[in-house]
Amino acid sequence: MYDQLPDPETGQPGPADRPSQNPVARRAFRIFWSAQTLSLLGLQVSGLAMPLTAMAVLDADARTLSIISAAGQAPWIILGLLTGAVVDRLPRRTMIMISHFGRALIMISIPVCWLLGTLSVPQLIMVSAGVGLLAMIFEITYHAYLPGLVPPDALAEANRRLAVTDGMARAGGPAIAGVVIQAIGGSLAMIIPAGCHLACGIGTLLLPSSPRAPQRFRPAEVISGGRLLWSDRRLRTLVVQEMCFGLGFAFSSAAILVRYARAGLSASMIGMVLGIAAVAGIVGSVCSRRLAVRIGNRTMMRIGLTMRTAGLLALPLLLGGLDLLPDHRVVAAVAVSAGCRAIQSAGWSIWDIPRLTIMQSSDPATLGRINGTALFSTRACELLGAGAAALAAAAIGPGMLIVVGASVSGIATVGYLLRR
Numbered sequence: 001m002y003d004q005l006p007d008p009e010t011g012q013p014g015p016a017d018r019p020s021q022n023p024v025a026r027r028a029f030r031i032f033w034s035a036q037t038l039s040l041l042g043l044q045v046s047g048l049a050m051p052l053t054a055m056a057v058l059d060a061d062a063r064t065l066s067i068i069s070a071a072g073q074a075p076w077i078i079l080g081l082l083t084g085a086v087v088d089r090l091p092r093r094t095m096i097m098i099s100h101f102g103r104a105l106i107m108i109s110i111p112v113c114w115l116l117g118t119l120s121v122p123q124l125i126m127v128s129a130g131v132g133l134l135a136m137i138f139e140i141t142y143h144a145y146l147p148g149l150v151p152p153d154a155l156a157e158a159n160r161r162l163a164v165t166d167g168m169a170r171a172g173g174p175a176i177a178g179v180v181i182q183a184i185g186g187s188l189a190m191i192i193p194a195g196c197h198l199a200c201g202i203g204t205l206l207l208p209s210s211p212r213a214p215q216r217f218r219p220a221e222v223i224s225g226g227r228l229l230w231s232d233r234r235l236r237t238l239v240v241q242e243m244c245f246g247l248g249f250a251f252s253s254a255a256i257l258v259r260y261a262r263a264g265l266s267a268s269m270i271g272m273v274l275g276i277a278a279v280a281g282i283v284g285s286v287c288s289r290r291l292a293v294r295i296g297n298r299t300m301m302r303i304g305l306t307m308r309t310a311g312l313l314a315l316p317l318l319l320g321g322l323d324l325l326p327d328h329r330v331v332a333a334v335a336v337s338a339g340c341r342a343i344q345s346a347g348w349s350i351w352d353i354p355r356l357t358i359m360q361s362s363d364p365a366t367l368g369r370i371n372g373t374a375l376f377s378t379r380a381c382e383l384l385g386a387g388a389a390a391l392a393a394a395a396i397g398p399g400m401l402i403v404v405g406a407s408v409s410g411i412a413t414v415g416y417l418l419r420r
Helices: 027-058 062-087 092-116 121-148 152-184 191-204 224-231 233-262 267-295 297-319 326-359 364-392 398-418
Strands: none
Touching: 027 062, 027 092, 027 121, 027 152, 027 191, 062 092, 062 121, 062 224, 062 364, 092 121, 092 191, 121 152, 121 364, 152 267, 152 326, 224 233, 224 364, 233 267, 233 297, 233 326, 233 364, 233 398, 267 297, 267 326, 297 326, 297 398, 326 364, 364 398
16 A cells, blocks of 8 residues: 555655545545534634633633643543554544544533533533543544545545645634634633534534454554554654654744744734744645645655744744844744744645655554554653753743754754655
8 A cells, every 4th residue: 555655765656646536526525524624613712712711710820721731631641552542443433423522512511511600620621631532532533534535546635635724724713713702702602612523423424434343452452553653664754753843842832932922922913923824834735736746755745844843943043133123123023933933834734744645554454553653652742842841941041942942853854854
């Protein structure tokens, strides 16, 4: 199956680079794509409504918000490997339905308890953990289920269309969520993502069923994903890149926001910067197919990696020179921030679409374990990076935190570029 996909090491195009069947022509993919779009819109609302509800209704402070957020990430560390093994042994469509219906049921508890006057911080922590667990199940299963919906020569195009939808949701979703929350409040706004997931679960019923694996689950399969990844040079290289970038980006994420604030950017300006970055990600997704045809996947992926790291590394260097423009400091800060994030976001899309396609070229019977192990490894590095940044923040400034984080990603990028 690998020989049907582009090889980033040799740069030789496979059938996925040639004109392929349009995945939209397949009814199953249209349903899947629509459900994914609706789910992403709901995610934008819930991601903003939950912390605002905690602050407005329960007077939550920064520590409480951090605990609520950490509860949503904890399932990746505790159950990520196990979930990957389970996905390979259970019908994948069923797993997707469970993730959607489960999130709808959990999310609707917030407006119900708010109306009853029983909403509490422990409940929000449990909701965050439950939603995080089901979202993890969905993300691992989704990457394993997609290759069965479209033929191999349409897989890259399917990933491209899903990436464009994701970018559009990130670009417009926060603004829509803000208007909704402003109108009805954060607690009642949770009805919207609950309804989105309910509709997604119903839509998933229309998708083709996936067979149950004939073999029985064995405990050793929990860690077998690591062996599967390590034994394949292509997959190993891709996962190491994601781990290094996740470590570096998480190390610098909080410092980036601090650097924005010190440069004079208001909340609305930061939102505009992130919106521009999301649009750049859409552009990168749209252009990736033409780039693959013109320059090949190997060159395209190298360009994407370079852009992703350069955008992160250039930010503190350029913001540090704003003192040379005291009369236009804020305008220059917005331009520099938007430019750096746009380069990073576009590069991310250019790199990520062929990366996903290559990852999904693995044996279908092992995709759950491979995806689970890859995502577990990346999330673990992200948590490690965030924790290391918290310890290092007292010793070095935000600018240096960003430089160190970008350097971690940069070293891995240079290593990839030097590979033959």
